Amino acid sequence: MPKEQDSHVDNSRRKILTAAAAVASQMVLPIFAGVDPKTASAATRTKMDIDRFVADCIEANTDNDSQAAVLEVLTRAVHTPNAVLAAVGEPSKAGITVLHRSKTLTIFSAVWTPQMNLMPHNHLMWANIGIYTGREDNLLWRKSPDNIEAYSAKALFESDAAALPVDAIHSVTNPLLRFTGGIHIYGGDFFDTTRTQWNAETLAEEPSDGAVIRNIFERENERMQQRNQS
Ligand SMILES: [Fe+2]
Numbered sequence: 252m253p254k255e256q257d258s259h260v261d262n263s264r265r266k267i268l269t270a271a272a273a274v275a276s277q278m279v280l281p282i283f284a285g286v287d288p289k290t291a292s293a294a295t296r297t298k299m300d301i302d303r304f305v306a307d308c309i310e311a312n313t314d315n316d317s318q319a320a321v322l323e324v325l326t327r328a329v330h331t332p333n334a335v336l337a338a339v340g341e342p343s344k345a346g347i348t349v350l351h352r353s354k355t356l357t358i359f360s361a362v363w364t365p366q367m368n369l370m371p372h373n374h375l376m377w378a379n380i381g382i383y384t385g386r387e388d389n390l391l392w393r394k395s396p397d398n399i400e401a402y403s404a405k406a407l408f409e410s411d412a413a414a415l416p417v418d419a420i421h422s423v424t425n426p427l428l429r430f431t432g433g434i435h436i437y438g439g440d441f442f443d444t445t446r447t448q449w450n451a452e453t454l455a456e457e458p459s460d461g462a463v464i465r466n467i468f469e470r471e472n473e474r475m476q477q478r479n480q481s
Contacts (some may be wrong), residue, residue, distance in 0.1 A: 385431025
């Protein structure tokens with residue numbers, strides 16, 4: 252099928268899915284509102300289907316404007332944040348749960364501990380972020396003659412979704428005293444790409460990749476444990 256025709260079919264399908272999601276959202280009940288059987292069955296019905304979500308993202312990623320198409324899928328998902336939370340689980344520690352990984356697309360759920368910070372870093376691929384619980388404050392940086400400089404900020408609340416371009420540099424803070432959880436989607440293999448991060452205090456450049464990020468999360472959990480014990 253020609254690409255243009257293919258794209259038309261994709262757009263039509265997304266319109267149908269969006270309409271279905273709008274109808275479904277009219278029926279959504281709070282999933283943690285109580286323990287009566289009616290609410291419990293509503294919780295089951297409103298749990299996000301992770302396999303379907305991933306399949307929709309993979310399909311959207313074939314669109315001519317893949318980032319915008321995937322963002323549409325993500326926006327629709329976090330529109331019912333409790334359904335995402337029910338699917339990925341209540342956060343209890345910092346971590347990354349990979350939902351999909353390929354050369355052209357990485358999807359994971361990331362949890363920030365209370366007041367966790369992540370130093371400035373780039374991705375070298377487009378990124379979409381959707382928040383399903385808590386809040387994520389993004390400080391946006393850009394290259395400067397000397398190094399990098401902060402120039403803008405964006406606070407993402409529950410149900411917000413945002414797109415970062417390929418050349419974005421951002422640092423992230425969870426300003427809350429509770430966990431923040433988000434679905435993060437990247438237009439490439441996030442874990443197999445050597446990127447750059449900038450030391451939070453000196454802004455010295457350091458190499459970063461999936462292993463470095465996982466190590467940051469592990470240290471963050473140790474910090475939280477020590478704080479809870481003190
Ligand atoms: Fe990031």
